[in-house]
Amino acid sequence: MTTLLSVEDLEISIGNGRPVRGVSLRVGPGEIVGVVGETGCGKTLTGLAVLGLLPPGAHASGRVVLGGRDLLGQDRRAIRGREVTMVFQNPGTAFDPVTTIGGQFVRVLRAHTGCTRKAAYARAAELLTSVELPDRVLNAYPHQLSGGMLQRCMIALALSCEPSLVIADEATTALDVTVARQILRLLLQLQREHGFGVMFVTHNLAEARDICDRVYVLYAGRVVEEGTASAVLDGPRHPYTRALLGALPRLDAPRGRLDSIPGSVTHADQGCSFADRCTDVRDLCRTELPAARDGVACHFPGGAA
Numbered sequence: 250m251t252t253l254l255s256v257e258d259l260e261i262s263i264g265n266g267r268p269v270r271g272v273s274l275r276v277g278p279g280e281i282v283g284v285v286g287e288t289g290c291g292k293t294l295t296g297l298a299v300l301g302l303l304p305p306g307a308h309a310s311g312r313v314v315l316g317g318r319d320l321l322g323q324d325r326r327a328i329r330g331r332e333v334t335m336v337f338q339n340p341g342t343a344f345d346p347v348t349t350i351g352g353q354f355v356r357v358l359r360a361h362t363g364c365t366r367k368a369a370y371a372r373a374a375e376l377l378t379s380v381e382l383p384d385r386v387l388n389a390y391p392h393q394l395s396g397g398m399l400q401r402c403m404i405a406l407a408l409s410c411e412p413s414l415v416i417a418d419e420a421t422t423a424l425d426v427t428v429a430r431q432i433l434r435l436l437l438q439l440q441r442e443h444g445f446g447v448m449f450v451t452h453n454l455a456e457a458r459d460i461c462d463r464v465y466v467l468y469a470g471r472v473v474e475e476g477t478a479s480a481v482l483d484g485p486r487h488p489y490t491r492a493l494l495g496a497l498p499r500l501d502a503p504r505g506r507l508d509s510i511p512g513s514v515t516h517a518d519q520g521c522s523f524a525d526r527c528t529d530v531r532d533l534c535r536t537e538l539p540a541a542r543d544g545v546a547c548h549f550p551g552g553a554a
């Protein structure tokens with residue numbers, strides 16, 4: 250299979266912390282790949298490393314290869330918004346509050362394509378149609394639109410320069426459930442029409458199961474399980490993936506019962522970082538970092554002896 254994005258052994262350190270500890274993942278052209286895990290496991294930083302937007306003071310090593318070129322350490326202004334774009338979690342803060350949506354589209358389109366103002370407006374209207382929004386949205390200010398409408402605008406803006414890769418980081422988290430489903434359906438429909446690859450960063454396993462071809466489960470800065478979405482999410486082998494799936498809210502669960510994984514994410518200097526929270530933990534887990542075998546980084550996958 251050809252590769253669009255390949256992240257190889259990515260390490261990110263910020264001050265004394267090492268929030269990303271050797272992440273490797275791949276996105277094929279036109280593939281939707283989930284990067285899932287709890288808050289703080291390094292999903293967003295991995296996405297930001299691809300875009301070259303890590304916070305000040307962060308240091309990254311490894312390789313980030315997009316379309317055959319290693320981008321790490323390179324200035325990515327020329328490819329950001331063109332070859333790769335990001336759809337963020339909070340559409341409300343992504344737009345300039347004192348400029349109309351149309352004005353913001355025109356600014357981006359002209360910067361990227363050098364087209365005339367008139368052509369940029371026409372293209373902006375076309376883009377809004379593609380995300381099922383009426384032209385009048387061009388004249389609106391961000392505060393006049395709902396969260397779902399703003400997220401549609403952000404998706405349209407992200408697609409304005411026909412990127413080959415879209416990084417969607419918790420793109421539906423700030424939206425209510427029905428609007429979130431509409432946005433997911435839209436993303437999927439646009440992906441099919443345009444064929445871009447998607448790195449779909451989420452803590453929502455149900456969403457990942459619905460739209461991803463493959464998933465990587467991250468824990469404490471490492472990939473602990475990877476595979477096709479159905480293999481990983483319907484037959485999880487890593488105790489962390491099983492615990493995450495067990496923590497999904499269920500409508501048929503007894504009232505008042507909401508499972509969660511006890512404890513919080515910590516980085517172990519030795520052994521498996523999940524050991525302290527794992528129900529299958531053995532002595533070996535505390536001393537030796539499990540290597541990935543058949544897509545699972547666990548000494549005792551599936552709880553086998």
Ligand SMILES: Nc1ncnc2c1ncn2[C@@H]1O[C@H](COP(=O)(O)OP(=O)(O)OP(=O)(O)O)[C@@H](O)[C@H]1O
Pocket residue numbers: 263266268286287288289290291292293294295304452
């Ligand atoms: N700007 C920063 N300065 C210092 N540490 C940071 C910074 N950004 C992230 N980190 C550290 O990296 C860890 C991973 O952050 P990251 O945002 O990638 O997590 P995440 O899995 O995307 O979680 P979330 O869903 O909450 O964004 C954080 O828990 C924090 O310890």
